[in-house]
Amino acid sequence: MRLIGFYLFAAVAVLLPVLFPNNYFVTVVGASAGLHIIPAVGLNLLMGYAGQISLGHAAFFGMGAYTSAILTTRFAWPGLLAMAAGLLVAGIIAWLFARPILRLRGHYLAMATLGFGIIIHVIMVQAVQWTGGPDGLAGIPPLNLLGWIIESDEQWYGVIIAAVLLTIWLSLNIVDSRMGRALRAVRGSEFAAQMMGIDTARAKTQVFVVAALFAAFAGSLFAHQQAFVSPDSFNLMISVELVTMVVLGGIASTFGAACGAITLTLLHQGLVVFEDYEMLIHGGLLMAVMIFIPQGLFVGLSQGARRLWTIIRH
């Protein structure tokens, strides 16, 4: 019963390509949405449950992508090993930065994570001999999953959906675990959480590392799927977009973050025709959601539906 939403989500994700075979929209846009869901769900743990903010999350996405890209193209590492290395790099960097960064609060935390993201982005652009600089790195080989080579759009859809389901399942379990309860206590009041014996610094460090790992995981998949990485995919705007996804869907809800990621991906696709208006609409939407439905689209709608249901029943 606890995981009913998860089964529902899994059923829809699996049924879509069966109902619409060979559909570009399902496989390509679906895969793209999936690659956004993974970091958004991770960021939601940090923002929604622990009440922190990160305006530099694209940096971890980029670390996963670049580690995979560099190790597979320059050193011919197998994809899975490179992915593990990417997770390790992002995890260690997140762990090192978590304590000093998460001691800060509110605007200071926003500034610090933002600065961190910009520094990593500058390194991606400037360390040309490693990252290829602004031109990026091309020719990343397709992912080899123990002999099964992932190349076609359908195969990628399958792999990414499996990865998405794994992260959502992990996130739902983290939220309901001892760690999840500790995080919610931290969001409520850090001081009160400390008084109840929660090691708040440890809890915040853990969730920061988990969010970084989710992002790096998606980054590795992204590098293989696109066969190309460049710093533009990991700049400040991408960090802001990830935050938008979390907030748009509904903060502190795993499916809210997933819905936010899907909504924003679809919006990008739909607005391709109106390229010049994209920024205007993106900004306007962000403001409108914060002003009118601060609890987010998904959470707002499900609350509305629940209210409607109680009215109908009585």
Added chain:
Amino acid sequence: MPEQLFQFLVTGVTVGSLYALVGLGFALIYNASDVVNFAQGEFVMLGAMTAIGLLAAGWPMVLAVMAATLLTVLVGLLLERFAIEPAKGASVVATIITTIGAAIFLRGVALLLWGKDFHAMPPFSGDAPIHLGSATLLPQSLWVLGGAVLLVTLVHAFLNRTLIGKALLACSFNRVAAQLVGINVTVMLRLAYGLSAGLGAIAGILIAPITFSSYEAGIMLGLKGFSAAIVGGIGNPMGAVAGGLLLGVLEALGAGLISSGYKDAIAFLFVLMVLFFEPTGLFGHKVAERV
């Protein structure tokens, strides 16, 4: 080497006074409303782009500058009225996201109006470089420095010498207490946004002949201004000015002595170090966090 250092210093102080003005705007808004306005850089961009647009349409310089400043002030007031006031009492995260939304929105408007190209503005008084010993200086840099000194002095005098300015400061110390002694807090809030937008616009117009402007020009400027405010101790107007100058000089030294490609990374690394070791800023007053 010493003559080069002097050149870096001159460049740094010019850029730094721009950061100082943007940081001052941040501090004013933060003082009045506890909101960090991520659209501050967009005020700078709007001021510059509007002035350039009006000049291109044949307006005389003085009129174009005044109209561009007034228009930006209007945008600042609209932002306060339609985005900040409705979200009153929202969490820090929510206000950060609202102002980021406003910034992206304003960037979108600028993109529609002026396209993606860089736009140049003619210098106020020629572009024959002035030789200062071994360093050279553009006449426009003097305009930037002079303008910054004048504006900072005016704001300082306004905050400390006039009744309205003191009321604004009172709001920053304790809003409830300010309300109780009869200060209209809402009006003060609007005043802060208008003032801050105007400061941003003038800063943008002053620097436009040196750096050019585009719809994206506000992003980095806004972030550097925010950094200046943080380095100076957020909510401390004159601290933000000092922070801006320090950041500008450091960035110019970093660009000249280490690598120009890494200059933004150097600036933000400095900000991170300040946050890690002196989180209340270098010139801030120590405040205890309330539970």
